[in-house]
Amino acid sequence: xxxxxxxxxxxxxxxxxxxxxxxxxxxxxxxxxxxxxxxxxxxxxxxxxxxxxxxxxxxxxxxxxxxxxxxxxxxxxxxxxxxxxxxxxxxxxxxxxxxxxxxxxxxxxxxxxxxxxxxxxxxxxxxxxxxxxxxxxxxxxxxxxxxxxxxxxxxxx
Amino acid sequence: xxxxxxxxxxxxxxxxxxxxxxxxxxxxxxxxxxxxxxxxxxxxxxxxxxxxxxxxxxxxxxxxxxxxxxxxxxxxxxxxxxxxxxxxxxxxxxxxxxxxxxxxxxxxxxxxxxxxxxxxxxxxxxxxxxxxxxxxxxxxxxxxxxxxxxxxxxxxxxxxxxxxxxxxxxxxxxxxxxxxxxxxxxxxxxxxxxxxxxxxxxxxxx
Numbered sequence: 291x292x293x294x295x296x297x298x299x300x301x302x303x304x305x306x307x308x309x310x311x312x313x314x315x316x317x318x319x320x321x322x323x324x325x326x327x328x329x330x331x332x333x334x335x336x337x338x339x340x341x342x343x344x345x346x347x348x349x350x351x352x353x354x355x356x357x358x359x360x361x362x363x364x365x366x367x368x369x370x371x372x373x374x375x376x377x378x379x380x381x382x383x384x385x386x387x388x389x390x391x392x393x394x395x396x397x398x399x400x401x402x403x404x405x406x407x408x409x410x411x412x413x414x415x416x417x418x419x420x421x422x423x424x425x426x427x428x429x430x431x432x433x434x435x436x437x438x439x440x441x442x443x444x445x446x447x
Numbered sequence: 448x449x450x451x452x453x454x455x456x457x458x459x460x461x462x463x464x465x466x467x468x469x470x471x472x473x474x475x476x477x478x479x480x481x482x483x484x485x486x487x488x489x490x491x492x493x494x495x496x497x498x499x500x501x502x503x504x505x506x507x508x509x510x511x512x513x514x515x516x517x518x519x520x521x522x523x524x525x526x527x528x529x530x531x532x533x534x535x536x537x538x539x540x541x542x543x544x545x546x547x548x549x550x551x552x553x554x555x556x557x558x559x560x561x562x563x564x565x566x567x568x569x570x571x572x573x574x575x576x577x578x579x580x581x582x583x584x585x586x587x588x589x590x591x592x593x594x595x596x597x598x599x600x601x602x603x604x605x606x607x608x609x610x611x612x613x614x615x616x617x618x619x620x621x622x623x624x625x626x627x628x629x630x631x632x633x634x635x636x637x638x639x640x641x642x643x644x645x646x647x648x649x650x651x652x653x
Contacts, residue, residue, distance in 0.1 A: 311539070315532040322524055329517065329652050339653050346648035350641045357531050357637040363477075366470045370481045378492030385500035 314356045321349045476631040484638045487601075491642050494597060495649060498590040509587050514578065515651050516570065523566045524647050530559030531640045534609075534633045541626040546616065549629070553613045556636065560606040567599050594646055601639045608632055 328341045355361040360371060471477040502508050537552035571592075574580045580588045612632055616625060 311532060311535045315528065318528045318531075319525065322521065322528065325648065325652060326517070326521055342648050342652050346645055349644045353531065353637050353641045353644065357535055357640075358634055364468075364470050364472075366468075367478070367481060370470070370478075370485050374485045374488035374492055377489055378496055381493055382496035382499060385496060386503070389500050389504040 311356070314352055317352055318349055321345050321352075474627045474630060476627060477634060480631045480634045484634065487638070488642075491594075491597070491645075494590075494594050495645065498594060498649065501586050501590060505586060509585075511587075511651055511653075514574070514580070514587075515591075516573075517651060519566055519570060520647055520651050523563050524643060526559050526563050526566070527640045527643050530556045530563070531637050533559065534636045538626070538629050538633050541621055541629045544621040546619070546621040549621065550613060550616055553609060553616075553629070557606055557609050557613060560602050560609070560636075563602055564599060564606070567595065567602075571595075591650060594650055598639070598642055598646055601642070605636050605639050608635060 325342055325345045328338060328345065331338075333341070354371065360367065469475060469478070471481070533552045533555040537549050537556060540546075540549035540552060574588075580591075582589050582592045609632055612625075612629060619625075
Protein backbone atom coordinates (compact mmCIF):
# COMPACT_ATOMS: atom_id res chain seq x y z
CA UNK A 291 0.00 0.00 0.00
CA UNK A 292 1.64 3.16 -1.15
CA UNK A 293 0.36 6.02 0.94
CA UNK A 294 1.87 9.31 -0.02
CA UNK A 295 3.24 11.60 2.62
CA UNK A 296 1.49 14.49 0.99
CA UNK A 297 -1.83 12.77 1.51
CA UNK A 298 -1.07 12.41 5.20
CA UNK A 299 0.29 15.88 5.75
CA UNK A 300 -3.11 17.53 6.28
CA UNK A 301 -3.77 15.18 9.23
CA UNK A 302 -0.82 16.68 11.05
CA UNK A 303 0.62 13.29 12.02
CA UNK A 304 4.12 14.10 10.88
CA UNK A 305 3.84 17.80 10.17
CA UNK A 306 5.32 20.28 12.60
CA UNK A 307 4.31 23.90 12.92
CA UNK A 308 7.79 25.05 13.76
CA UNK A 309 9.93 28.11 13.32
CA UNK A 310 11.91 28.82 10.20
CA UNK A 311 14.78 26.35 10.11
CA UNK A 312 16.85 28.92 8.25
CA UNK A 313 16.42 31.35 11.15
CA UNK A 314 17.62 28.70 13.63
CA UNK A 315 20.58 27.98 11.36
CA UNK A 316 21.48 31.68 11.24
CA UNK A 317 21.25 31.93 15.05
CA UNK A 318 23.53 28.91 15.42
CA UNK A 319 26.06 30.39 12.99
CA UNK A 320 26.02 33.77 14.74
CA UNK A 321 26.42 32.16 18.15
CA UNK A 322 29.39 30.15 16.85
CA UNK A 323 30.92 33.37 15.54
CA UNK A 324 30.25 34.97 18.94
CA UNK A 325 32.05 32.07 20.62
CA UNK A 326 35.09 32.61 18.42
CA UNK A 327 34.90 36.34 19.18
CA UNK A 328 34.82 35.73 22.93
CA UNK A 329 37.66 33.24 22.53
CA UNK A 330 39.80 35.76 20.67
CA UNK A 331 39.12 38.77 22.90
CA UNK A 332 41.56 37.70 25.58
CA UNK A 333 39.09 38.21 28.44
CA UNK A 334 39.90 37.05 31.98
CA UNK A 335 39.58 33.26 32.17
CA UNK A 336 36.47 33.08 34.43
CA UNK A 337 34.59 35.58 32.26
CA UNK A 338 35.59 33.79 29.07
CA UNK A 339 34.61 30.36 30.43
CA UNK A 340 31.24 31.65 31.66
CA UNK A 341 30.45 33.32 28.35
CA UNK A 342 31.52 30.31 26.29
CA UNK A 343 29.51 27.86 28.40
CA UNK A 344 26.43 30.12 28.18
CA UNK A 345 26.78 30.39 24.39
CA UNK A 346 27.30 26.63 23.98
CA UNK A 347 24.28 25.77 26.14
CA UNK A 348 22.18 28.26 24.16
CA UNK A 349 23.24 26.59 20.90
CA UNK A 350 22.54 23.12 22.30
CA UNK A 351 19.11 24.27 23.48
CA UNK A 352 18.32 25.72 20.03
CA UNK A 353 19.19 22.40 18.36
CA UNK A 354 17.14 20.38 20.85
CA UNK A 355 14.14 22.70 20.86
CA UNK A 356 13.76 23.37 17.15
CA UNK A 357 15.79 20.91 15.07
CA UNK A 358 14.82 18.01 17.34
CA UNK A 359 11.31 19.49 17.74
CA UNK A 360 11.34 19.27 21.54
CA UNK A 361 9.50 22.61 21.70
CA UNK A 362 6.67 21.17 19.62
CA UNK A 363 6.45 17.78 21.33
CA UNK A 364 4.37 16.85 24.34
CA UNK A 365 5.70 18.15 27.62
CA UNK A 366 6.13 14.59 28.95
CA UNK A 367 9.02 14.06 26.56
CA UNK A 368 10.98 16.66 28.51
CA UNK A 369 11.32 14.11 31.30
CA UNK A 370 13.22 11.82 28.92
CA UNK A 371 15.37 14.70 27.67
CA UNK A 372 16.20 16.28 31.03
CA UNK A 373 16.86 13.11 33.07
CA UNK A 374 20.37 12.58 31.62
CA UNK A 375 21.29 16.18 32.44
CA UNK A 376 20.37 15.65 36.10
CA UNK A 377 22.33 12.40 36.29
CA UNK A 378 25.36 13.97 34.56
CA UNK A 379 25.32 16.80 37.11
CA UNK A 380 25.37 14.24 39.93
CA UNK A 381 28.19 12.40 38.15
CA UNK A 382 30.32 15.55 37.97
CA UNK A 383 29.74 16.69 41.55
CA UNK A 384 30.29 13.18 42.93
CA UNK A 385 33.68 13.06 41.19
CA UNK A 386 34.83 16.34 42.71
CA UNK A 387 35.31 15.38 46.38
CA UNK A 388 37.19 12.27 45.31
CA UNK A 389 39.58 14.25 43.16
CA UNK A 390 40.02 17.05 45.67
CA UNK A 391 41.67 14.61 48.13
CA UNK A 392 44.46 13.89 45.72
CA UNK A 393 47.62 15.87 45.40
CA UNK A 394 48.57 15.36 41.84
CA UNK A 395 50.06 17.41 39.09
CA UNK A 396 52.56 19.37 41.10
CA UNK A 397 55.19 19.03 38.43
CA UNK A 398 55.26 19.03 34.68
CA UNK A 399 56.23 15.37 34.75
CA UNK A 400 53.11 14.47 36.71
CA UNK A 401 50.89 15.82 33.95
CA UNK A 402 52.70 13.81 31.32
CA UNK A 403 52.92 10.46 33.04
CA UNK A 404 50.17 10.80 35.65
CA UNK A 405 50.67 10.72 39.38
CA UNK A 406 50.34 7.27 40.87
CA UNK A 407 50.19 6.78 44.59
CA UNK A 408 49.77 3.52 46.41
CA UNK A 409 46.30 3.32 48.00
CA UNK A 410 47.90 2.30 51.30
CA UNK A 411 49.61 5.66 51.47
CA UNK A 412 46.41 7.71 51.33
CA UNK A 413 43.79 5.42 52.94
CA UNK A 414 43.64 4.85 56.71
CA UNK A 415 44.65 1.36 57.73
CA UNK A 416 41.96 -0.82 59.31
CA UNK A 417 43.42 -3.11 62.00
CA UNK A 418 42.96 -6.77 61.21
CA UNK A 419 40.27 -8.51 63.29
CA UNK A 420 38.58 -5.36 64.59
CA UNK A 421 36.18 -4.94 61.72
CA UNK A 422 34.78 -8.46 62.10
CA UNK A 423 34.73 -8.50 65.89
CA UNK A 424 30.94 -8.55 66.20
CA UNK A 425 30.15 -9.98 62.80
CA UNK A 426 28.96 -13.33 64.19
CA UNK A 427 26.20 -11.76 66.29
CA UNK A 428 22.74 -11.54 64.72
CA UNK A 429 21.73 -8.05 63.81
CA UNK A 430 18.73 -8.02 66.17
CA UNK A 431 20.48 -9.61 69.17
CA UNK A 432 20.28 -6.34 71.09
CA UNK A 433 16.75 -5.50 70.08
CA UNK A 434 14.72 -4.18 73.00
CA UNK A 435 17.76 -3.47 75.11
CA UNK A 436 18.66 0.08 76.03
CA UNK A 437 21.34 1.62 73.88
CA UNK A 438 24.73 2.11 75.52
CA UNK A 439 25.12 5.60 76.87
CA UNK A 440 28.65 6.09 75.62
CA UNK A 441 29.89 5.33 72.12
CA UNK A 442 32.38 2.48 71.78
CA UNK A 443 36.03 3.46 72.16
CA UNK A 444 37.69 4.58 68.94
CA UNK A 445 39.55 2.02 66.93
CA UNK A 446 43.28 2.36 67.63
CA UNK A 447 45.26 3.43 64.61
CA UNK B 448 -19.17 -1.01 12.81
CA UNK B 449 -19.84 -3.41 15.64
CA UNK B 450 -19.30 -2.42 19.24
CA UNK B 451 -16.22 -4.68 19.53
CA UNK B 452 -14.70 -3.26 16.36
CA UNK B 453 -15.33 0.26 17.57
CA UNK B 454 -13.51 -0.53 20.81
CA UNK B 455 -10.46 -1.67 18.84
CA UNK B 456 -10.46 1.29 16.48
CA UNK B 457 -7.33 3.14 17.51
CA UNK B 458 -8.24 6.07 15.27
CA UNK B 459 -11.54 6.67 17.04
CA UNK B 460 -12.11 10.05 18.58
CA UNK B 461 -10.93 10.18 22.16
CA UNK B 462 -8.98 6.91 21.98
CA UNK B 463 -5.79 8.45 23.30
CA UNK B 464 -7.64 10.22 26.07
CA UNK B 465 -9.05 6.97 27.44
CA UNK B 466 -5.78 5.06 27.47
CA UNK B 467 -2.25 6.07 28.37
CA UNK B 468 -1.39 8.88 25.93
CA UNK B 469 1.71 8.41 23.82
CA UNK B 470 4.54 10.88 24.35
CA UNK B 471 5.10 10.96 20.60
CA UNK B 472 1.67 10.44 19.03
CA UNK B 473 1.81 9.31 15.42
CA UNK B 474 5.40 8.08 15.54
CA UNK B 475 6.36 5.73 18.37
CA UNK B 476 9.83 5.38 16.83
CA UNK B 477 10.61 8.89 18.02
CA UNK B 478 10.06 7.89 21.64
CA UNK B 479 12.37 4.92 21.14
CA UNK B 480 15.05 7.16 19.68
CA UNK B 481 14.66 9.72 22.48
CA UNK B 482 15.14 7.00 25.09
CA UNK B 483 18.21 5.72 23.24
CA UNK B 484 19.61 9.24 22.99
CA UNK B 485 19.01 9.79 26.72
CA UNK B 486 21.20 6.76 27.41
CA UNK B 487 23.77 7.93 24.89
CA UNK B 488 23.75 11.40 26.47
CA UNK B 489 24.64 9.83 29.80
CA UNK B 490 27.64 8.10 28.22
CA UNK B 491 28.83 11.34 26.64
CA UNK B 492 27.98 13.18 29.84
CA UNK B 493 30.07 10.80 31.93
CA UNK B 494 33.00 11.41 29.59
CA UNK B 495 32.61 15.18 29.68
CA UNK B 496 32.09 15.19 33.47
CA UNK B 497 35.22 13.09 33.96
CA UNK B 498 37.14 15.41 31.65
CA UNK B 499 35.91 18.46 33.56
CA UNK B 500 36.70 17.00 36.97
CA UNK B 501 40.17 15.84 35.94
CA UNK B 502 40.96 19.18 34.39
CA UNK B 503 39.61 21.18 37.33
CA UNK B 504 42.08 19.60 39.74
CA UNK B 505 45.02 19.48 37.38
CA UNK B 506 46.86 22.74 37.78
CA UNK B 507 49.28 22.02 34.95
CA UNK B 508 46.66 21.21 32.33
CA UNK B 509 48.00 22.48 28.99
CA UNK B 510 46.29 25.24 27.07
CA UNK B 511 44.29 23.46 24.32
CA UNK B 512 45.22 26.24 21.87
CA UNK B 513 48.86 25.09 22.10
CA UNK B 514 47.91 21.69 20.66
CA UNK B 515 44.59 21.96 18.86
CA UNK B 516 43.69 23.96 15.76
CA UNK B 517 40.69 26.17 16.43
CA UNK B 518 40.22 27.27 12.81
CA UNK B 519 39.75 23.74 11.48
CA UNK B 520 37.38 22.75 14.27
CA UNK B 521 35.35 25.95 13.83
CA UNK B 522 34.91 24.93 10.19
CA UNK B 523 33.94 21.40 11.34
CA UNK B 524 31.35 22.93 13.69
CA UNK B 525 29.91 24.98 10.83
CA UNK B 526 29.77 21.87 8.61
CA UNK B 527 27.76 19.99 11.23
CA UNK B 528 25.38 22.94 11.69
CA UNK B 529 24.91 23.04 7.90
CA UNK B 530 24.25 19.30 7.86
CA UNK B 531 21.62 19.73 10.57
CA UNK B 532 19.92 22.32 8.37
CA UNK B 533 19.98 20.00 5.33
CA UNK B 534 18.61 17.21 7.56
CA UNK B 535 15.54 19.22 8.62
CA UNK B 536 15.05 20.33 5.00
CA UNK B 537 15.16 16.67 3.93
CA UNK B 538 12.53 15.82 6.53
CA UNK B 539 10.35 18.74 5.49
CA UNK B 540 10.58 17.60 1.86
CA UNK B 541 9.64 14.04 2.83
CA UNK B 542 6.65 15.28 4.80
CA UNK B 543 5.47 17.21 1.75
CA UNK B 544 5.95 14.20 -0.52
CA UNK B 545 8.80 15.75 -2.51
CA UNK B 546 11.04 12.72 -2.95
CA UNK B 547 13.67 14.28 -5.21
CA UNK B 548 14.23 17.24 -2.89
CA UNK B 549 14.38 14.89 0.09
CA UNK B 550 17.06 12.79 -1.61
CA UNK B 551 19.05 15.90 -2.51
CA UNK B 552 19.11 17.23 1.04
CA UNK B 553 19.68 13.81 2.59
CA UNK B 554 22.63 13.34 0.22
CA UNK B 555 24.02 16.73 1.26
CA UNK B 556 23.68 15.70 4.92
CA UNK B 557 25.65 12.51 4.27
CA UNK B 558 28.33 14.51 2.43
CA UNK B 559 28.52 16.91 5.40
CA UNK B 560 29.11 13.97 7.72
CA UNK B 561 31.82 12.55 5.45
CA UNK B 562 33.58 15.92 5.18
CA UNK B 563 33.47 16.24 8.98
CA UNK B 564 35.05 12.81 9.35
CA UNK B 565 37.71 13.74 6.80
CA UNK B 566 38.60 16.88 8.79
CA UNK B 567 38.74 14.86 12.00
CA UNK B 568 40.98 12.24 10.38
CA UNK B 569 43.29 15.03 9.22
CA UNK B 570 43.38 16.52 12.73
CA UNK B 571 44.11 13.16 14.35
CA UNK B 572 46.79 12.40 11.77
CA UNK B 573 48.53 15.69 12.58
CA UNK B 574 48.31 15.17 16.34
CA UNK B 575 49.44 11.52 16.32
CA UNK B 576 52.13 11.54 13.66
CA UNK B 577 53.01 15.23 13.64
CA UNK B 578 52.91 16.09 17.35
CA UNK B 579 53.53 12.62 18.74
CA UNK B 580 50.40 12.58 20.92
CA UNK B 581 48.66 9.33 21.78
CA UNK B 582 45.94 8.23 24.16
CA UNK B 583 48.67 7.21 26.63
CA UNK B 584 50.65 10.45 26.52
CA UNK B 585 48.78 12.41 29.19
CA UNK B 586 45.38 12.97 30.76
CA UNK B 587 44.89 15.81 28.30
CA UNK B 588 45.47 13.61 25.26
CA UNK B 589 43.54 10.67 26.74
CA UNK B 590 40.40 12.71 27.38
CA UNK B 591 40.77 14.44 24.00
CA UNK B 592 41.03 11.23 21.98
CA UNK B 593 38.29 9.46 23.95
CA UNK B 594 35.75 12.29 23.64
CA UNK B 595 36.40 13.22 20.01
CA UNK B 596 36.85 9.57 19.01
CA UNK B 597 33.56 8.52 20.61
CA UNK B 598 31.84 11.41 18.86
CA UNK B 599 33.52 10.52 15.55
CA UNK B 600 32.17 6.98 15.88
CA UNK B 601 28.70 8.47 16.23
CA UNK B 602 29.18 10.60 13.10
CA UNK B 603 30.33 7.50 11.22
CA UNK B 604 27.28 5.60 12.48
CA UNK B 605 25.08 8.49 11.39
CA UNK B 606 26.59 8.52 7.91
CA UNK B 607 25.87 4.78 7.56
CA UNK B 608 22.34 5.26 9.00
CA UNK B 609 21.42 8.13 6.65
CA UNK B 610 23.09 6.48 3.64
CA UNK B 611 20.94 3.39 4.21
CA UNK B 612 17.79 5.51 4.20
CA UNK B 613 18.97 7.34 1.08
CA UNK B 614 19.75 4.14 -0.81
CA UNK B 615 16.43 2.60 0.23
CA UNK B 616 14.54 5.64 -1.08
CA UNK B 617 15.99 5.40 -4.60
CA UNK B 618 13.35 4.51 -7.16
CA UNK B 619 10.49 4.67 -4.66
CA UNK B 620 7.69 7.14 -4.10
CA UNK B 621 7.48 9.24 -0.96
CA UNK B 622 5.46 7.58 1.79
CA UNK B 623 4.31 8.68 5.22
CA UNK B 624 6.21 5.75 6.71
CA UNK B 625 9.44 6.91 5.08
CA UNK B 626 8.94 10.40 6.49
CA UNK B 627 8.57 8.90 9.97
CA UNK B 628 11.79 6.90 9.58
CA UNK B 629 13.56 10.06 8.44
CA UNK B 630 12.28 12.00 11.43
CA UNK B 631 13.70 9.36 13.80
CA UNK B 632 17.05 9.39 11.96
CA UNK B 633 17.03 13.19 12.10
CA UNK B 634 16.80 13.08 15.90
CA UNK B 635 20.00 11.02 15.97
CA UNK B 636 21.81 13.34 13.58
CA UNK B 637 20.86 16.50 15.47
CA UNK B 638 21.96 14.88 18.72
CA UNK B 639 25.39 14.24 17.21
CA UNK B 640 25.49 17.92 16.21
CA UNK B 641 24.43 18.98 19.72
CA UNK B 642 27.17 16.90 21.36
CA UNK B 643 29.78 18.39 19.03
CA UNK B 644 28.67 21.90 20.00
CA UNK B 645 29.49 21.02 23.62
CA UNK B 646 32.76 19.25 22.81
CA UNK B 647 33.89 22.16 20.64
CA UNK B 648 33.40 24.52 23.57
CA UNK B 649 34.62 22.39 26.47
CA UNK B 650 37.58 20.65 24.80
CA UNK B 651 38.79 23.18 22.22
CA UNK B 652 37.83 26.69 23.33
CA UNK B 653 37.94 26.63 27.13
